[in-house]
Amino acid sequence: MVVSISLENSKNIEYNIVIDNLPSLKFDTKVAIITNDTIAPLHLDFLLSKIEANNVSVVTIKDGEQYKNLETIEYILDELFKFKLDRKSIIIALGGGVIGDMTGFTASLYQRGIDFVQIPTTLLSQVDASVGGKTGVNNKYGKNLVGAFYQPIAVYIDPKFLETLPTREFSAGVAEIIKMAVMFDKDYFKYMQENSLDNKENLKMTIKKSVELKANVVNQDEKEAGIRAVLNYGHTFAHVIENETNYIKYLHGEAVAIGIIMANELSYELGLLNRDEFNEIKELLVRYNLPVNYKIENIDSFYEHFFLDKKSFNNKIKFILADGIGSHIIKNDIDEDIIKKVLKRFG
Amino acid sequence: MVVSISLENSKNIEYNIVIDNLPSLKFDTKVAIITNDTIAPLHLDFLLSKIEANNVSVVTIKDGEQYKNLETIEYILDELFKFKLDRKSIIIALGGGVIGDMTGFTASLYQRGIDFVQIPTTLLSQVDASVGGKTGVNNKYGKNLVGAFYQPIAVYIDPKFLETLPTREFSAGVAEIIKMAVMFDKDYFKYMQENSLDNKENLKMTIKKSVELKANVVNQDEKEAGIRAVLNYGHTFAHVIENETNYIKYLHGEAVAIGIIMANELSYELGLLNRDEFNEIKELLVRYNLPVNYKIENIDSFYEHFFLDKKSFNNKIKFILADGIGSHIIKNDIDEDIIKKVLKRFG
Numbered sequence: 001m002v003v004s005i006s007l008e009n010s011k012n013i014e015y016n017i018v019i020d021n022l023p024s025l026k027f028d029t030k031v032a033i034i035t036n037d038t039i040a041p042l043h044l045d046f047l048l049s050k051i052e053a054n055n056v057s058v059v060t061i062k063d064g065e066q067y068k069n070l071e072t073i074e075y076i077l078d079e080l081f082k083f084k085l086d087r088k089s090i091i092i093a094l095g096g097g098v099i100g101d102m103t104g105f106t107a108s109l110y111q112r113g114i115d116f117v118q119i120p121t122t123l124l125s126q127v128d129a130s131v132g133g134k135t136g137v138n139n140k141y142g143k144n145l146v147g148a149f150y151q152p153i154a155v156y157i158d159p160k161f162l163e164t165l166p167t168r169e170f171s172a173g174v175a176e177i178i179k180m181a182v183m184f185d186k187d188y189f190k191y192m193q194e195n196s197l198d199n200k201e202n203l204k205m206t207i208k209k210s211v212e213l214k215a216n217v218v219n220q221d222e223k224e225a226g227i228r229a230v231l232n233y234g235h236t237f238a239h240v241i242e243n244e245t246n247y248i249k250y251l252h253g254e255a256v257a258i259g260i261i262m263a264n265e266l267s268y269e270l271g272l273l274n275r276d277e278f279n280e281i282k283e284l285l286v287r288y289n290l291p292v293n294y295k296i297e298n299i300d301s302f303y304e305h306f307f308l309d310k311k312s313f314n315n316k317i318k319f320i321l322a323d324g325i326g327s328h329i330i331k332n333d334i335d336e337d338i339i340k341k342v343l344k345r346f347g
Numbered sequence: 348m349v350v351s352i353s354l355e356n357s358k359n360i361e362y363n364i365v366i367d368n369l370p371s372l373k374f375d376t377k378v379a380i381i382t383n384d385t386i387a388p389l390h391l392d393f394l395l396s397k398i399e400a401n402n403v404s405v406v407t408i409k410d411g412e413q414y415k416n417l418e419t420i421e422y423i424l425d426e427l428f429k430f431k432l433d434r435k436s437i438i439i440a441l442g443g444g445v446i447g448d449m450t451g452f453t454a455s456l457y458q459r460g461i462d463f464v465q466i467p468t469t470l471l472s473q474v475d476a477s478v479g480g481k482t483g484v485n486n487k488y489g490k491n492l493v494g495a496f497y498q499p500i501a502v503y504i505d506p507k508f509l510e511t512l513p514t515r516e517f518s519a520g521v522a523e524i525i526k527m528a529v530m531f532d533k534d535y536f537k538y539m540q541e542n543s544l545d546n547k548e549n550l551k552m553t554i555k556k557s558v559e560l561k562a563n564v565v566n567q568d569e570k571e572a573g574i575r576a577v578l579n580y581g582h583t584f585a586h587v588i589e590n591e592t593n594y595i596k597y598l599h600g601e602a603v604a605i606g607i608i609m610a611n612e613l614s615y616e617l618g619l620l621n622r623d624e625f626n627e628i629k630e631l632l633v634r635y636n637l638p639v640n641y642k643i644e645n646i647d648s649f650y651e652h653f654f655l656d657k658k659s660f661n662n663k664i665k666f667i668l669a670d671g672i673g674s675h676i677i678k679n680d681i682d683e684d685i686i687k688k689v690l691k692r693f694g
Contacts, residue, residue: 070421081488084654112483112494113570136459141428147459148495223460307431 003211007222017131017155019208027053027090032080034103035094038063039121042164047094057083065247068098068137076106090115096122097129097252104135108150118152121161123173124253127210130155132218142308143239149223159204171288172253177206178284179260180213183233186326193284230328233320234259240305241294257290265342267321277325296346303340350558354569364478364502366555374400374437379427381450382441385410386468389511394441404430412594415445415484417493423453437462443469444476444599451482455497465499468508470520471600474557477502479565489655490586496570506551518635519600524553525631526607527560530580533673540631577675580667581606587652588641604637612689614668624672643693650687
């Protein structure tokens with residue numbers, strides 16, 4: 001299956017997202033693979049067996065969101081300069097969202113930009129992170145605050161990689177699938193309620209559906225001037241949670257699950273979701289063992305943190321909310337009192 | 348006078364380059380000015396008197412090419428996060444090429460990209476660096492090896508800033524003007540031979556002409572897939588010279604002057620320039636007190652250095668050469684022997 005990206009505002013950016021067994025990859029250039037020390041022992045040999053190129057080098061970094069920073073980017077850049085990659089060389093990301101985001105960012109920076117390919121190995125990166133060209137790193141002020149919009153030349157999504165994925169990480173990916181369904185497609189949400197992802201065909205169809213929804217959004221709005229912001233449902237809260245817990249306690253998708261619950265409490269407060277809908281979403285998250293509770297230690301500091309989010313302008317926070325299941329609404333005029341009242345339910 | 352940039356391959360990127368007295372600038376957002384400790388005492392108050400905005404903050408860094416690195420970028424980013432700039436905020440570069448390159452790069456990275464304005468204060472940045480969206484920093488492997496293509500939303504070129512510019516830096520800017528003339532326009536070269544830039548009207552016309560030539564090239568080829576490489580005439584050599592002398596001994600334009608001489612020796616060797624033409628270009632460089640001599644300590648190491656240049660692919664170096672005065676030729680098949688023979692004239 002192939003889904004295409006063709007960005008509305010750029011004449012030259014078009015690429016395919018292939019959802020299938022990884023094909024043989026032939027390059028008439030130097031290639032560098034960026035991966036981490038968890039994925040390398042599992043899948044690096046397999047990838048190497050698929051690549052034909054002038055020269056292949058590998059950069060292996062430590063696994064973990066806590067290494068997603070500028071220091072690691074400098075390290076990767078240094079390695080690439082040692083390999084003497086040139087402007088026509090290709091970088092390949094082999095790993096989850098962290099590897100994909102950092103590889104894309106590095107590719108955008110190396111000699112002001114060289115081509116890169118995404119080979120996502122986690123469910124989260126297969127259904128979300130690898131598609132759309134958001135790249136970057138975290139800093140002490142928050143998540144993904146430094147980066148670039150930079151599109152890959154191709155994305156290869158092979159569900160086989162998921163066979164080695166720990167259950168907890170699989171679930172974290174499901175959180176982003178539920179996000180897409182709640183925001184855009186009631187039937188898809190229903191499908192998720194009624195079908196199990198243990199079935200391989202269901203899983204493949206689900207990946208395809210999520211990628212299609214995502215590609216559709218990105219094609220309309222690469223730079224997040226409008227509709228793309230909807231993909232941040234749950235993320236405004238999740239970013240604060242991840243920051244407060246130093247990116248260690250929760251996987252990104254787990255923080256998103258909690259963020260979805262928080263956003264839904266706000267929707268409920270504003271009359272946009274009823275308790276039944278709230279509970280249906282919660283039950284689906286719980287079915288995949290995703291966390292739905294979080295203790296906010298300090299309401300004011302949690303609230304202040306919102307203003308460093310990329311979705312806050314002129315002291316207004318932009319909340320992406322469910323307006324019933326399957327549709328979304330963007331609100332940037334919610335009173336501080338109401339927000340804090342909702343946050344207190346987690347206090 | 349206004350010159351327009353309208354990039355051929357991007358639907359949404361168009362901006363004006365205003366060559367005139369700096370107008371009043373009104374922003375409905377937060378603004379941050381990035382400048383250095385040489386320019387701030389001279390021109391910051393003047394700029395502040397021209398700006399109306401919700402809030403104006405200033406980041407002042409040390410003056411000098413040796414600070415053009417990722418460490419300084421991180422420092423600037425940190426300051427901007429402290430100011431809580433949001434995605435609609437504007438960054439203004441007040442300074443020469445180093446400030447412009449680093450400000451544009453920072454703008455490209457902050458929350459994956461916010462708008463920036465160029466206010467170049469040196470002749471070099473007015474005629475060259477501020478136009479075209481090349482941003483970035485140096486690293487131990489070479490010049491501008493890490494960066495982004497990122498266009499400003501406007502460029503304001505006020506020749507008045509040049510009144511405080513040291514003569515040596517003025518001359519460094521003239522090197523880039525001579526580069527443009529030799530590559531693209533024999534009449535312009537003749538104009539430079541026959542007219543003095545001491546005259547303010549001549550100077551303004553010369554800035555406009557250079558900006559027009561540059562904008563014309565950038566409009567055709569933003570990402571340097573073709574014609575834009577011609578702007579690197581002299582630079583392939585200059586980058587090695589700057590690297591060998593730790594970016595301290597020569598101003599960029601001075602290294603370019605030497606690089607032009609080296610490229611011209613290669614042109615002469617290949618029968619593309621005769622000795623008269625070679626000498627005419629040299630005389631114009633010398634008239635502005637630009638250096639035209641350089642002692643290469645180690646020919647092999649100088650030669651090896653070429654391969655880290657962004658213009659080298661698959662072990663081929665791309666040389667931009669004068670093919671007579673006023674036209675250019677790109678060569679990537681020159682024998683190592685010939686190149687080294689020419690380099691030996693500087694040994």
